Amino acid sequence: MEDPSKAQISRRTGGWITFPFIIASLVGLTLAFGGLTSNLIVYLIKEFGVESIDAAQITNLVNGAGGLTPVLAAIVADSFLGCFSIIWISSIISLLGTILLTLTTTVDSLRPTPCEVGSTSCTPKPKVQYVVLYAAIVLATLGNASLRSTLSTMGANQFDKPKDQGIFFNWFFFFFSGSTIVASTAIVYVEDNVSWKAGYIICVAANVLGTAIFLLGTRFYNNSKPEGSPFTSLARVVVASIRKRKLSLPSTSEDFYHGLMLVEPSKTYRFLNRAAIKSEGDVKPDGSTAKSWRLCSVQEIEDFKTLIKILPLWSSSFFLGTTIGVQGSLSILQALTMDRHLGPNFQIPAGSMLVFVMLSTAIFLALFDKFLFPTWKNLSGKSLTPLQRIGVGHVLNFLCMGVSAIVESKRLNVAKSNQGSIIVPMSALWLVPQLALVGIAEAFHLPGQVSLYYQEFPITLKNLATAMISVLIGISFYLTTTLIDVVRRTTTWLPGNINNGRLDKVYGLLVVGGVLNFGYYVICAWFYKYKNIKAVVDHSDSPSHE
Structure with missing residues (x-):
């Protein structure tokens, strides 16, 4: 029989009590990263003498990493660590990057010597300054980008009803957009008109505050266990179809593995159907797969075909x-x-x-x-x-x-x-x-x-x-x-x-x-x-x- 005290604790986790902690951490972390990246081109040009087009290229790389990293973070969260661990680890990584970038405005050995644009008398900047600069940008980018998808997913996981999840997402994107606008205006204004040091210290403080508030809510969160990534299922279809590429396609659906859902294999991309052909030793007596990377259900294959059909539009x-x-x-x-x-x-x-x-x-x-x-x-x-x-x-x-x-x-x-x-x-x-x-x-x-x-x-x-x-x-x-x-x-x-x-x-x-x-x-x-x-x-x- 379940311990009543444990059941009571279980009921207390999740729900709207977690909302202030997740949203406050979102605001802090978004302000920190937005304050760094919104004015990054200007900082690179004015303080490090980077050519204007090169500075633009660096920010494009940062934005590119910001798009791909959330997917990788989501895969790791779904398959291994869970959202909570990814969030606090990424917050620390982001904080390290923010601190390093702040050091380039405060520590003399890391701070570039002022030089007039176009001047021929400028002394070359030490390599260590560029190493610290780019390390800071990489850490801040990877850390914050990893937070983006996992924080929203974890927030939605605190609610059981789709209606509550929808309300959460509306507020989540509202505060994300609002924080981005504040970072792009108020913090950027401080950097341009007060000092880079003051602006970046605000970013560090926002990062620390966001991380601290997130950790304060630890006992209230409903932490879901990793259940595997949908990307794994897609990869299994490819691997299984390649491993069984020499098998002949059966004429009846009885020779295909259906799992829990009886689905007829479609005739499009028929070569993928081989991934569902049952061979000796592929299926356990209870009907489950014995070799998950050698046998997929027809439904998994049809799901993969859906993705293939939409790829041209996506591209x-x-x-x-x-x-x-x-x-x-x-x-x-x-x-x-x-x-x-x-x-x-x-x-x-x-x-x-x-x-x-x-x-x-x-x-x-x-x-x-x-x-x-x-x-x-x-x-x-x-x-x-x-x-x-x-x-x-x-x-x-x-x-x-x-x-x-x-x-x-x-x-x-x-x-x-x-x-x-x-x-x-x-x-x-x-x-x-x-x-x-x-x-x-x-x-x-x-x-x-x-x-x-x-x-x-x-x-x-x-x-x-x-x-x-x-x-x-x-x-x-x-x-x-x-x-x-x-x-x-x-x-x-x-x-x-x-x-x-x-x-x-x-x-x-x-x-x-x-x-x-x-x-x-x-x-x-x-x-x-x-x-x-x-x-x-x-x-x-x-x-x-x-």
């Missing part, structure tokens, strides 16, 4: 993320050369310009549900499907690149008329329309993609929906780095001083690439057949869109 979004990455990093470089004053006494930090992307995304997400989607449905009689939302995002994305090319062309003309001037007499607010368009495009295609993956993936792979987005973002930023590197090697469009380059042609190239990529997307969407058509209909008729 068409690589270029979406690439253009966003290029513009995000290069817009900061543009802002550094422009007049950022609002009135005589206030100057917008260059690292804060990307806030306009987040603000436009948030505003238009609210307008969609309250105004745009209901209006569209009244006019057409139908709601936008996920594929249509993604398609609109594609169009807005390459239109945004066109606007960026026009604005940059004007900026270059002004720069040529004022040769010798580091700051071009042109307001940085000219960049707002293109940044706002990026945010509006994201408000279309990102929710559209999440919705598509959630409704189309089988129940066993629902967790992959978020992972698909993270991997997409990570790959896109690495492609951004590659694209910029290729342009630098093959053209003169991206010199160290962008006033002497042709950034407008880079944006023009992205317009052409965006149009071609949209054509590829249309072809993929045209041939794609919704697996779960009922979910599409239900989504279209849901109360939130009426």
